[in-house]
Amino acid sequence: DVKVTQSSRYLVKRTGEKVFLECVQDMDHENMFWYRQDPGLGLRLIYFSYDVKMKEKGDIPEGYSVSREKKERFSLILESASTNQTSMYLCASSRRTSGTTDTQYFGPGTRLTVL
Amino acid sequence: LAKTTQPISMDSYEGQEVNITCSHNNIATNDYITWYQQFPSQGPRFIIQGYKTKVTNEVASLFIPADRKSSTLSLPRVSLSDTAVYYCLVGDRRGTGGFKTIFGAGTRLFVKA
Incomplete structure (x- = not known):
């Protein structure tokens, strides 16, 4: 079974802090994703990566950065956390296939609260 | 971009068949349609x-x-444990080589006893 793990289930930080969210997958997937999920808005893509050191902006990249130094690990960084970044953060990975829809495997999520 | 439209919520009873319809008018020729479930x-x-x-x-x-x-x-024949949010999505390719999909708001299905 594919396993995607996230470093924390719950995290509380203060405004202005630098926050690191870590995600690790064990299936040698090329693609990795970071989403945030807010009530009524579904999942919104922040960044995705299709290879080591490669990244592309999703729909809401402002206020976030990412790092992918190893294939299995994808980090989301909040340089200076703000209260509007309080949310559920979900990491996912998928195999790079020839089709345009890759089955994504999700981690359990990190609920981040910024005070 | 191939976006999707689904009902916001649906109610059902145990044992019934539930059908959730999704619209994706701008689906591309090579796109597949995928459904996810979230508890x-x-x-x-x-x-x-x-x-x-x-x-x-x-x-x-x-x-x-x-x-x-x-x-x-x-x-078919839903049970209480099928209460979840269901997402319909289609593939969308952006950027220099990556594939990604777009999630909408999903359909919240509530199954009653």
């Missing part, structure tokens, strides 16, 4: 994927008409 406090998980006509697995069926502008997820 509270968990990440979404894959249910079913199809390109055209009908696909069936042990969990659900997916019906796709010839024009592929919509699709219907069918859950």
Whole structure:
């Protein structure tokens, strides 16, 4: 079974802090994703990566950065956390296939609260 | 961009068949249609994927008409444990090499006893 793990289930930080969210997958997937999920808005893509050191902006990249130094690990960084970044953060990975829809495997999520 | 439209919520009773329809008018020729299920406090998980006509697995069926502008997820004989949010999405390729999909707001299914 594919396993995607996230470093924390719950995290509380203060405004202005630098926050690191870590995600690790064990299936040698090329693609990795970071989403945030807010009530009524579904999942919104922040960044995705299709290879080591490669990244592309999703729909809401402002206020976030990412790092992918190893294939299995994808980090989301909040340089200076703000209260509007309080949310559920979900990491996912998928195999790079020839089709345009890759089955994504999700981690359990990190609920981040910024005070 | 191939975005999707689904009902915000649906109610059902145990033992009934539930059909959730999704519109995707701008689906591209090579796009597949995928459905995910999400329980509270968990990440979404894959249910079913199809390109055209009908696909069936042990969990659900997916019906796709010839024009592929919509699709219907069918859950046979739902139980209370099927209460979840269901997302319909189609593939969208952006950037220099990456593939990604777009999640909408999903359909919240509530199954009553």
